[in-house]
Amino acid sequence: MKKVFVPPIKSQGIKTKLVPRIRQAVQSDENGKWVEPFMGTGVVGFNMRPKHALFVDSNPHIINFYQAINNGQITPAHARAYLENEGRLLAENGDEHYYRVRKRFNQTHAPLDFLFLSRAGFNGMIRFNQKGRFNVPFNHKPERFSPAYVTKVVNQVQYVFDLCRMNEYTFVCQDFRDTFEAVQANDFVYCDPPYMGRHVDYFSNWNAQDEEDLFQLLATCKSKFILSTWHSNQHRNNPAILSLEGKYHVVTHEHFYHVGARETNRKPVLEALVMNYHPSIYEPLHTGQYRQAALLETKAAYQQDKE
Numbered sequence: 335m336k337k338v339f340v341p342p343i344k345s346q347g348i349k350t351k352l353v354p355r356i357r358q359a360v361q362s363d364e365n366g367k368w369v370e371p372f373m374g375t376g377v378v379g380f381n382m383r384p385k386h387a388l389f390v391d392s393n394p395h396i397i398n399f400y401q402a403i404n405n406g407q408i409t410p411a412h413a414r415a416y417l418e419n420e421g422r423l424l425a426e427n428g429d430e431h432y433y434r435v436r437k438r439f440n441q442t443h444a445p446l447d448f449l450f451l452s453r454a455g456f457n458g459m460i461r462f463n464q465k466g467r468f469n470v471p472f473n474h475k476p477e478r479f480s481p482a483y484v485t486k487v488v489n490q491v492q493y494v495f496d497l498c499r500m501n502e503y504t505f506v507c508q509d510f511r512d513t514f515e516a517v518q519a520n521d522f523v524y525c526d527p528p529y530m531g532r533h534v535d536y537f538s539n540w541n542a543q544d545e546e547d548l549f550q551l552l553a554t555c556k557s558k559f560i561l562s563t564w565h566s567n568q569h570r571n572n573p574a575i576l577s578l579e580g581k582y583h584v585v586t587h588e589h590f591y592h593v594g595a596r597e598t599n600r601k602p603v604l605e606a607l608v609m610n611y612h613p614s615i616y617e618p619l620h621t622g623q624y625r626q627a628a629l630l631e632t633k634a635a636y637q638q639d640k641e
């Protein structure tokens with residue numbers, strides 16, 4: 335299996351585990367562009383290595399960080415010097431230094447400080463309070479930035495840096511509704527919106543109206559798309575799945591979220607990929623059979639999580 339590249343920014347909704355499945359299902363045209371209206375960490379699009387891409391998110395800090403790599407303001411060498419210096423200060427001063435950087439970031443929004451917080455914050459979470467301030471606590475690992483760890487993160491920056499130089503990428507901070515206006519017939523859209531009721535924060539305030547607007551835009555989307563959504567958890571099915579199953583091809587994959595601080599908050603979720611085309615690798619399944627199979631998969635995942 336092809337290796338999955340892990341990006342420099344971390345986040346609780348990261349789709350690293352789904353990349354191989356998404357890669358199998360994508361049917362993109364080399365001449366078209368990859369459009370990702372909810373890029374998050376960028377793990378999906380960066381692993382597709384498109385020639386042309388429009389990466390979008392409503393979180394300006396994600397976009398600033400990748401724009402800085404794209405325009406050469408951040409190079410792998412800058413990232414190394416920065417992480418070595420901040421890592422040394424963290425080792426010497428512990429949480430005092432983490433909170434100093436967090437305060438500085440909330441005043442200046444420096445993209446490298448965002449990288450530092452993403453790697454030294456609790457559980458690699460990205461979360462902002464109601465005033466838009468980053469508020470993730472320290473992960474209590476003052477020795478975090480060992481030489482090997484710094485090299486690992488710098489290599490991740492290098493990967494994105496090289497991709498940006500070999501290809502034509504644009505990073506834009508905007509609402510998904512504006513992104514669909516740029517979609518052409520030979521593009522490919524990958525949508526991974528926030529899941530309603532989960533990971534909600536200042537930049538990710540997802541509600542029923544957003545979901546309805548997104549579904550309407552997808553219904554009239556000019557190009558092929560994949561929508562990532564949740565199918566079910568141990569308590570219930572996603573009510574939206576029923577209407578999507580009627581119109582599109584839906585396949586499910588087990589995926590574990592690591593969101594909450596406590597083990598008990600880490601519930602298994604059955605992920606679904608929804609496509610407006612028939613991906614050749616997946617056999618069509620009768621909906622009834624499919625739902626039954628999906629339910630069994632969820633129960634098995636939940637059981638595994640408890641053990």
Ligand SMILES: C[S@@+](CC[C@H](N)C(=O)[O-])C[C@H]1O[C@@H](n2cnc3c(N)ncnc32)[C@H](O)[C@@H]1O
Nearest residue numbers: 347348349372374375392393509510526528538
């Ligand atoms: C589930 S995450 C995407 C995760 C990404 N696929 C990954 O693997 O890292 C959803 C993203 O949508 C962004 N977002 C939330 N509301 C948005 C909106 N109205 N328009 C554009 N992006 C939005 C959030 O900032 C977040 O980064």
